[in-house]
Amino acid sequence: MTADGVYVYAIIGAARPLPTDARGVGNPAAHLRVIRQGGIAAVVSDAPPNLRARRRDLLAHQELLLRLSDRGPVLPMRFGMVAPDEETVRGQLAARETDHTAVLEHLTDAVEVNVKALPAQNALASLVAEDKNVRRLRDEARRRPGYESNVRLGEAVATALRSRAAEAGRRVLRELTPKARATAPGPDVQGCVLNVSFLVGRGNSDEFMSAAENFAKSHRERVELRLAGPLPCYSFVSVETIRVRTAGV
Missing domain, CATH: 3.30.70 (Alpha-Beta Plaits)
Structure with a gap:
């Protein structure tokens, strides 16, 4: 993780794999990973330094969400969502796991x-x-x-x-x-x-x-x-x- 924090793209079911060759924002494109907590997971990457709403990064964010939604329900995050560290993300997933799971079920095949x-x-x-x-x-x-x-x-x-x-x-x-x-x-x-x-x-x-x-x-x-x-x-x-x-x- 970099000093710029953790960029959060979406929340998905913990058992789901990431799309093959998917990449995140930044130049070069950031490597994606998941932070799992119980039955849910956050799709994240290191946040690039000096993140701005550049067309390249907006498209990368949107493309990843579309690829994720092709494989199952997704709780998408808006562009530019950055957490200070993985522990913060994991703690917030734990605090609302029940709610997130219910929303994921509601969004199945939608x-x-x-x-x-x-x-x-x-x-x-x-x-x-x-x-x-x-x-x-x-x-x-x-x-x-x-x-x-x-x-x-x-x-x-x-x-x-x-x-x-x-x-x-x-x-x-x-x-x-x-x-x-x-x-x-x-x-x-x-x-x-x-x-x-x-x-x-x-x-x-x-x-x-x-x-x-x-x-x-x-x-x-x-x-x-x-x-x-x-x-x-x-x-x-x-x-x-x-x-x-x-x-x-």
């Missing part, structure tokens, strides 16, 4: 899919045809062009586009939720009317993605859906999985 909804940007024609207020303000701006009329029209268009997207977002949430094991709302994202992650059975992930894509196509004049996945199940793991400091972010 992946995360994130769905974000934004107002459709190429839907002005359909909006004008549908919304009487927008149509009225457009006609006024044509009859009496000027700064104030243009501002009123622009504000009305933005509000109406967001309202239509929010309605579509509520609908897609209703349609997709029964296809998932669980949902987790994400943080507010500028420009988005919906940010939610779904816990989906690995065997059903293609069907889930197809349903979301079909919804997006049939509602493209009302909402833009952005799908990300399959992903490690970040949103379904407590932020208190293991107490470490965040480095390089």
Whole structure:
């Protein structure tokens, strides 16, 4: 172990082997090892000096989590989680072994899919045809062009586009939720009317993605859906999985 601490990638079942030839963050890439405690284990490496959120290291972290999740349930850690030493990691695993084991069981054969909804940007024609207020303000701006009329029209268009997207977002949430094991709302994202992650059975992930894509196509004049996945199940793991400091972010 180096003086820079122990970089923690994930928690897995203690009996699971690491993927062949898997490597960690840093340049050269760090050698991986496991710290076992009872029935669980932390996947770790020496923390590289001067750790930063470089693209190379972000991709290495993500790739390892994806490879781990291909082999079984994983409690993923966010990039940059560093513990002072192995004893700290082992002690925290022991303190929450029961909780971690239960979460690993819950995440068995599951992946995360994130769905974000934004107002459709190429839907002005359909909006004008549908919304009487927008149509009225457009006609006024044509009859009496000027700064104030243009501002009123622009504000009305933005509000109406967001309202239509929010309605579509509520609908897609209703349609997709029964296809998932669980949902987790994400943080507010500028420009988005919906940010939610779904816990989906690995065997059903293609069907889930197809349903979301079909919804997006049939509602493209009302909402833009952005799908990300399959992903490690970040949103379904407590932020208190293991107490470490965040480095390089």
